[in-house]
Amino acid sequence: MRLQILINFMLSRKVILTGSFGVGKTSLFSRFINNTFSDRYITTIGVKVDKKSLEIDGQEISILLWDIAGEVTQNKVPNSYFLGASAIIYVFDLTRPSTYKNIKLDIDYLNKMLPNITILIVGNKKDLLDQEKIKTIGEDLGYPIDLYTSAKTGENVENLFETIGRGFIE
């Protein structure tokens, strides 16, 4: 008889927060990792990494989250930062059109460099606009937005990471 040993190892995945500066990447990072938020802006200059585990359908997943410096276009991000990434969260600021005007260019660039990677497009700072305005931005963008979040109130932040985690176990 053959004995089969099942080793229940923890699934861990690298996820990157990227997008233009000031859109709220670090704020989403802190909201997810520590459940904190600050109104004060301190720009990120390179990368900061931390991790948190989530339980999805009884399966534990460790998210290794990379909070990187905002760049107006993605081709400015050091290539090495993308090594081993399983998903990318592309964040823009719903209140600043300059942060979503390069969206198509950026997503095309990322798709080309990292074929087969999951990219989620997230409009942040939803607490600053009403539903109507958000809807108009979404329509005008002509690009599918995956989620609208607020790092400030926490709205949809957990949902965002659960969506990503779920993608890893499916």
Added chain:
Amino acid sequence: MSKVRQTITLDQRGYLLTSCDSLFPTEKFLNKDLKEFFPFLESVFVDLIQTLETGRIIQFPKVETKHIFLPGFYDYSFRLIRIRNEEIGLQWDVVDATNEYTDLQTEQQSAHEKEL
């Protein structure tokens, strides 16, 4: 002024082999899996071991750490090395660039604030 560099070697499981300890002491990590202490390392280690070509160096500039024993900004670089019995390992260089990047952060901060 030349920057302080710490050179660390790891086996292919991520266990600490040697360190010159120029920046932080590692005695408490000896023969332990460094990936458990450094989320950065955990997130790239397997890919480095599997995809890095011998002789090539990969650099990760401007890494901000969360460790109290390593506060500031560092440039990381990695290369494959041979350890005992032809086994492959990893060399991890940590260079302290805190001063340089603190200045850069101040500049970047004021540039961004003007546009926000």
